[in-house]
Amino acid sequence: xxxxxxxxxxxxxxxxxxxxxxxxxxxxxxxxxxxxxxxxxxxxxxxxxxxxxxxxxxxxxxxxxxxxxxxxxxxxxxxxxxxxxxxxxxxxxxxxxxxxxxxxxxxxxxxxxxxxxxxxxxxxxxxxxxxxxxxxxxxxxxxxxxxxxxxxxxx
Amino acid sequence: xxxxxxxxxxxxxxxxxxxxxxxxxxxxxxxxxxxxxxxxxxxxxxxxxxxxxxxxxxxxxxxxxxxxxxxxxxxxxxxxxxxxxxxxxxxxxxxxxxxxxxxxxxxxxxxxxxxxxxxxxxxxxxxxxxxxxxxxxxxxxxxxxxxxxxxxxxxxxxxxxxxxxxxxxxxxxxxxxxxxxxxxxxxxxxxxxxxxxxxxxxxxxxxxxxxxxxxxxxxxxxxxxxxxxxxxxxxxxxxxxxxxxxxxxxxxxxxxxxxxxxxxxxxxxxxxxxxxxxxxxxxxxxxxxxxxxxxxxxxxxxxxxxxxxxxxxxxxxxxxxxxxxxxxxxxxxxxxxxxxxxxxxxxxxxxxxxxxxxxxxxxxxxxxxxxxxxxxxxxxxxxxxxxxxxxxxxxxxxxxxxxxxxxxxxxxxxxxxxxxxxxxxxxxxxxxxxxxxxxxxxxxxxxxxxxxxxxxxxxxxxxxxxxxxxxxxxxxxxxxxxxxxxxxxxxxxxxxxxxxxxxxxxxx
Numbered sequence: 295x296x297x298x299x300x301x302x303x304x305x306x307x308x309x310x311x312x313x314x315x316x317x318x319x320x321x322x323x324x325x326x327x328x329x330x331x332x333x334x335x336x337x338x339x340x341x342x343x344x345x346x347x348x349x350x351x352x353x354x355x356x357x358x359x360x361x362x363x364x365x366x367x368x369x370x371x372x373x374x375x376x377x378x379x380x381x382x383x384x385x386x387x388x389x390x391x392x393x394x395x396x397x398x399x400x401x402x403x404x405x406x407x408x409x410x411x412x413x414x415x416x417x418x419x420x421x422x423x424x425x426x427x428x429x430x431x432x433x434x435x436x437x438x439x440x441x442x443x444x445x446x447x448x449x
Numbered sequence: 450x451x452x453x454x455x456x457x458x459x460x461x462x463x464x465x466x467x468x469x470x471x472x473x474x475x476x477x478x479x480x481x482x483x484x485x486x487x488x489x490x491x492x493x494x495x496x497x498x499x500x501x502x503x504x505x506x507x508x509x510x511x512x513x514x515x516x517x518x519x520x521x522x523x524x525x526x527x528x529x530x531x532x533x534x535x536x537x538x539x540x541x542x543x544x545x546x547x548x549x550x551x552x553x554x555x556x557x558x559x560x561x562x563x564x565x566x567x568x569x570x571x572x573x574x575x576x577x578x579x580x581x582x583x584x585x586x587x588x589x590x591x592x593x594x595x596x597x598x599x600x601x602x603x604x605x606x607x608x609x610x611x612x613x614x615x616x617x618x619x620x621x622x623x624x625x626x627x628x629x630x631x632x633x634x635x636x637x638x639x640x641x642x643x644x645x646x647x648x649x650x651x652x653x654x655x656x657x658x659x660x661x662x663x664x665x666x667x668x669x670x671x672x673x674x675x676x677x678x679x680x681x682x683x684x685x686x687x688x689x690x691x692x693x694x695x696x697x698x699x700x701x702x703x704x705x706x707x708x709x710x711x712x713x714x715x716x717x718x719x720x721x722x723x724x725x726x727x728x729x730x731x732x733x734x735x736x737x738x739x740x741x742x743x744x745x746x747x748x749x750x751x752x753x754x755x756x757x758x759x760x761x762x763x764x765x766x767x768x769x770x771x772x773x774x775x776x777x778x779x780x781x782x783x784x785x786x787x788x789x790x791x792x793x794x795x796x797x798x799x800x801x802x803x804x805x806x807x808x809x810x811x812x813x814x815x816x817x818x819x820x821x822x823x824x825x826x827x828x829x830x831x832x833x834x835x836x837x838x839x840x841x842x843x844x845x846x847x848x849x850x851x852x853x854x855x856x857x858x859x860x861x862x863x864x865x866x867x868x869x870x871x872x873x874x875x876x877x878x879x880x881x882x883x884x885x886x887x888x889x890x891x892x893x894x895x896x897x898x899x900x901x902x903x904x905x906x907x908x909x910x911x912x913x914x915x916x917x918x919x920x921x922x923x924x925x926x927x928x929x930x931x932x933x934x935x936x937x938x939x940x941x942x943x944x945x946x947x948x949x950x951x952x953x954x955x956x957x
Contacts, residue, residue, distance in 0.1 A: 316743060319725030320708055324667075345725075358727040358884075359708035361667055377629030378824055379860040381874065382787035383815065415711055415828075415878065417668050418632040419462050420858065421494035421785065421792025430670065434462030 298336040305337045309344040319355055323362055332363035368403040368410035370448045373427040376413045379420035388424050391438045450483045451503040457490035457639050458671045465498040471519040479523055489640015491554035492794035493541050501536055510536040548780050549757045550796045553640035559678055561686050564643045572762030576651045577697050584655035585611050590766035592778025597623055597751030598855040600844045606748060609738035610656040613746035618658035620649050621742060621749045624665040625707050625714040628827025630786040630858030634752035636794055638672040642679035648755035650693055652748055653700040661702040664719055667709055677704050711882040715928045716749040718884055729884045730928045774800035777843035785811045787860035804838030807861055818863040826855025828878055829933035831940035868945035873901040875937040879930060889922040890931025904949050
């Protein structure tokens with residue numbers, strides 16, 4: 295568990311960095327997630343106070359966007375593209391394979407906390423799909439063997 | 450020795466960073482001095498990573514590069530196993546009219562000197578000597594229409610903002626390129642970021658705006674980094690800042706990062722997101738041109754629209770307008786994707802037929818099987834069967850066939866594709882990404898998935914219900930997400946009706 299005083303202090307520092315910026319909430323949430331790996335519950339009232347918003351408004355924004363997590367992810371995050379161009383070259387097949395191998399569905403983390411599997415709708419790699427994003431690293435032409443090797447390589 | 454190797458996301462996804470490291474390692478081991486320029490991609494994605502070596506005869510291309518092909522770059526180049534000849538002589542390059550993408554893949558994306566040496570900033574120099582009304586007229590006369598998909602005349606939008614009276618106006622670049630099969634915005638930002646900066650600056654001068662934002666989707670980490678670096682350099686070199694190019698009015702640009710919501714590619718939800726709110730669509734009117742970001746007059750243009758402005762100012766509106774067909778003027782960067790042999794970016798004047806694009810330029814499917822369908826315009830675009838391959842690529846021409854060109858992305862599918870599954874996916878995607886404002890979109894998409902599942906189980910009574918639902922979504926949604934999801938669904942049902950009958954047939 296994160297210490298809520300420590301969260302408050304760190305979030306206040308982030309808020310100070312964005313002071314006076316027009317429409318700063320998204321950049322603030324990105325910074326918080328970069329620091330904590332997710333947006334901790336304890337950060338919401340601090341942001342609300344800092345930006346003169348209600349806590350519900352902040353929660354509404356956090357929950358609207360797919361990128362923001364309210365819980366930490368696994369040690370590694372594997373995102374597989376599910377969009378049409380990747381589907382045309384076997385993305386669904388690869389996704390089924392990965393789900394079986396890891397024993398998780400999309401939006402789930404393996405029991406050992408090692409890998410979180412997530413869908414993504416387009417990485418702009420539509421002429422070299424199926425595409426994946428593994429811990430921020432772009433991978434094109436993913437097939438079963440390639441994704442097995444990648445998952446194997448994650449410590 | 451000078452070697453070019455793309456920093457483009459597609460090249461990186463296919464191993465360009467590893468090739469770059471190997472080139473440096475070999476150069477060190479051999480004691481050869483190598484200047485490695487990480488350029489944009491030439492757009493031939495099937496040849497990525499594509500290395501180019503500068504020679505007195507011109508740039509020679511080698512690809513697709515593997516680690517094993519690196520040592521031979523330091524030997525007799527004519528014997529290199531991946532030698533393709535001069536880059537500019539490749540058929541893919543020779544067939545194009547590169548106006549917006551003229552510098553992409555050619556220059557070092559972050560060298561302002563390189564940019565100037567290839568015609569950069571000439572458009573802005575000319576604009577600085579013009580009155581705002583003349584600048585707006587130049588864009589209107591060029592016939593440029595919004596390349597994000599809507600096809601609204603760019604000059605009309607600028608005119609509205611230019612003539613609006615306000616203490617602050619904004620230029621917002623929509624770089625939330627979420628449509629599958631589209632990557633032109635990404636390639637432009639990664640390969641020639643100063644062109645976008647120049648286009649936005651001209652827009653600022655024409656409209657009296659001093660602040661600009663580029664809203665880039667978070668799924669584009671490379672584009673974000675390159676654009677941030679380019680803005681910093683442009684500021685340091687005095688292109689941006691309190692006096693544009695040292696003598697104009699003020700203009701500066703800030704890069705903002707999205708957070709994974711597809712609907713934020715719609716201009717009004719993008720504005721809400723930029724303001725730090727939920728990316729919910731706004732009703733129009735008021736038009737963003739009059740009440741946009743923070744309620745102020747705002748130009749919201751797509752990356753390609755803005756990045757085409759410099760060449761229009763450099764070569765003149767008449768030059769640009771001379772390309773194209775009908776009311777689709779100029780060039781369009783086609784993005785050929787999916788199950789296709791030669792996928793990538795191909796900039797050409799409007800007017801090629803769909804068949805020429807898919808069969809001739811794309812070379813048919815990658816799987817070698819027959820093409821079954823081509824989805825044009827992203828997830829909200831219609832599926833075209835072979836019988837419509839004579840449709841010329843233009844806004845009105847595709848609308849006339851119950852389709853749209855959107856952002857000019859094409860996904861090719863072979864004959865193993867189940868079109869009922871694709872129709873179901875369109876509804877599922879809409880349900881996941883709906884902002885929730887309009888009931889036909891928020892609930893209709895969920896019902897759409899259920900109704901298609903009923904059809905899949907052989908319940909043909911569900912088909913009229915699906916058609917009725919599509920009509921409701923089309924006419925009852927504020928934005929294109931709910932309003933256009935019926936395009937892929939209805940086109941699949943209309944052109945590939947057999948795929949909606951298979952369970953019934955199996956039961957008989």
